[in-house]
Amino acid sequence: MNTKWESHDGAIVATVDGRVDGANAHEFQEALEAVIKASESAVILDFEQLSYISSAGLRVVLLAAKELRKQSKQFAVCSLAGSILEVFKISGFDQIIPVHSTQAEAIAAVNA
Amino acid sequence: MTDRPCKILVVDDEPDLEPLVMQRMRRSIRRGKYEFVFAHNGVEALERLNEDEDIDMVLSDINMPQMDGLTLLDQIPKVNPNIRSVIISAYGDMKNIRTAMNRGAFDFVTKPVDFNDLQVTIDRTLQHMNEWRAALAARDKLVSLQNELDVASKMQQSILPREFPKRDDYEVFANMAPARNVGGDFYDLLQLDDGRIGLAVADVSDKGVPAALFMMSTRTLLKGAAIGHEGPGEVLREVNDLLNESNESAMFVTVLYGVYDPATREFTYANGGHNTPLVVHADGSSTELPLTGGVALGVMPELPYDQGTVTLAHDDTVVLYTDGVTEAMNAEGEEFGVDRLQETFAASPPQDAQQANQTVFEAVHAFAGETPQSDDVTCLVFRPREAAL
Numbered sequence: 065m066n067t068k069w070e071s072h073d074g075a076i077v078a079t080v081d082g083r084v085d086g087a088n089a090h091e092f093q094e095a096l097e098a099v100i101k102a103s104e105s106a107v108i109l110d111f112e113q114l115s116y117i118s119s120a121g122l123r124v125v126l127l128a129a130k131e132l133r134k135q136s137k138q139f140a141v142c143s144l145a146g147s148i149l150e151v152f153k154i155s156g157f158d159q160i161i162p163v164h165s166t167q168a169e170a171i172a173a174v175n176a
Numbered sequence: 177m178t179d180r181p182c183k184i185l186v187v188d189d190e191p192d193l194e195p196l197v198m199q200r201m202r203r204s205i206r207r208g209k210y211e212f213v214f215a216h217n218g219v220e221a222l223e224r225l226n227e228d229e230d231i232d233m234v235l236s237d238i239n240m241p242q243m244d245g246l247t248l249l250d251q252i253p254k255v256n257p258n259i260r261s262v263i264i265s266a267y268g269d270m271k272n273i274r275t276a277m278n279r280g281a282f283d284f285v286t287k288p289v290d291f292n293d294l295q296v297t298i299d300r301t302l303q304h305m306n307e308w309r310a311a312l313a314a315r316d317k318l319v320s321l322q323n324e325l326d327v328a329s330k331m332q333q334s335i336l337p338r339e340f341p342k343r344d345d346y347e348v349f350a351n352m353a354p355a356r357n358v359g360g361d362f363y364d365l366l367q368l369d370d371g372r373i374g375l376a377v378a379d380v381s382d383k384g385v386p387a388a389l390f391m392m393s394t395r396t397l398l399k400g401a402a403i404g405h406e407g408p409g410e411v412l413r414e415v416n417d418l419l420n421e422s423n424e425s426a427m428f429v430t431v432l433y434g435v436y437d438p439a440t441r442e443f444t445y446a447n448g449g450h451n452t453p454l455v456v457h458a459d460g461s462s463t464e465l466p467l468t469g470g471v472a473l474g475v476m477p478e479l480p481y482d483q484g485t486v487t488l489a490h491d492d493t494v495v496l497y498t499d500g501v502t503e504a505m506n507a508e509g510e511e512f513g514v515d516r517l518q519e520t521f522a523a524s525p526p527q528d529a530q531q532a533n534q535t536v537f538e539a540v541h542a543f544a545g546e547t548p549q550s551d552d553v554t555c556l557v558f559r560p561r562e563a564a565l
Binding site for chain 1: 383
């Protein structure tokens, strides 16, 4: 897993590639928490390059969603590849967390 | 690692070493850094070591009456394997120095003793020993943690039902193959009123002890809710609300819970973010149960859980499973997937619940090959049988 952070029009966009699973979920969690703490912006996770996310990884996404909601900040995920989108659909996370098909859409949505 | 001074046993038959050490090391002694005890030969040294468990290191001469320093080196590990020894040898006595090192001495100093060098040698030895002890303590902690995890894993296994009904009007068989870590899969069978049976398969996010605890409470809540409510949708709704009452860690659990009524051959189910079960027909063809929506439990309170109902043929087979089945990976990094599961049954139509269950595990096993199992694999199979209607 590699995470690249960029600032885009009032949102912090994290591009996550590779796998997020039990072995690195904690690392992912710490990175996300640090960004949420350091910034007032909305957070967008771009999963276009993500090949796999385990339930441990989903838990980290959920933690971030809960924390941002508590702080009244916007949160979205975008560009979910086939199997990742399926995981979001099966778990029902797509009903809880805003999912957008492109990064541009996600940025527009959190700024709306 | 402790606040007490480091205790050093000095072994030498020459009487002048003791006052010299006490004099030259007086600052370190006064500051509480070192404490010295003395012996005059190997036999006496072993007596001291036996009496006093606090001795951290031994500083010993080689040539002594009764028992020499080289023999002492052989004996020390039998008293305490964690003591480090430094040998004092005559300058240039490489033969004895080599023997001492081969017998486990940590270092050596030469006569006449240079006390600055001795101080450095002692500090280095003690530092090494503290690191060694810290490593030993960490290892012991790890071992005890591993033992606790093993207990948790056994507890988890022991709550899974191992006896399965094989009646005239239905039969069930289930199995869970745990991954190496304590995981969070479980299945359950619940005998309900009027001959109905509740069937559940669940998968807790993440692994380890927190997941095991979350799984235990989910199972208990599910049992309670299943007995108190009619429909699976209400059951999941109640379990979800209860799990959300205190869930700081954002754990969640995906659950498929269904109730089979042999009188009508209806299977009514609700889905909390779980893999959709398969209905496999007698010819091996299969369909996924219609989706009902539903979010994983523990994510957010007050969510609705819609129900679906299917009427089964007497020779249908319902296969409930966790993502350990469909996300099992082979050496090429491919996932087993629902398609392969369906192909498996197409090639080998279910004969009975146990055989169908084994078919799933064998197929996953064959597919994964040598690739280590990273997640629990759980599968529950149930079949209506001839009777009823």
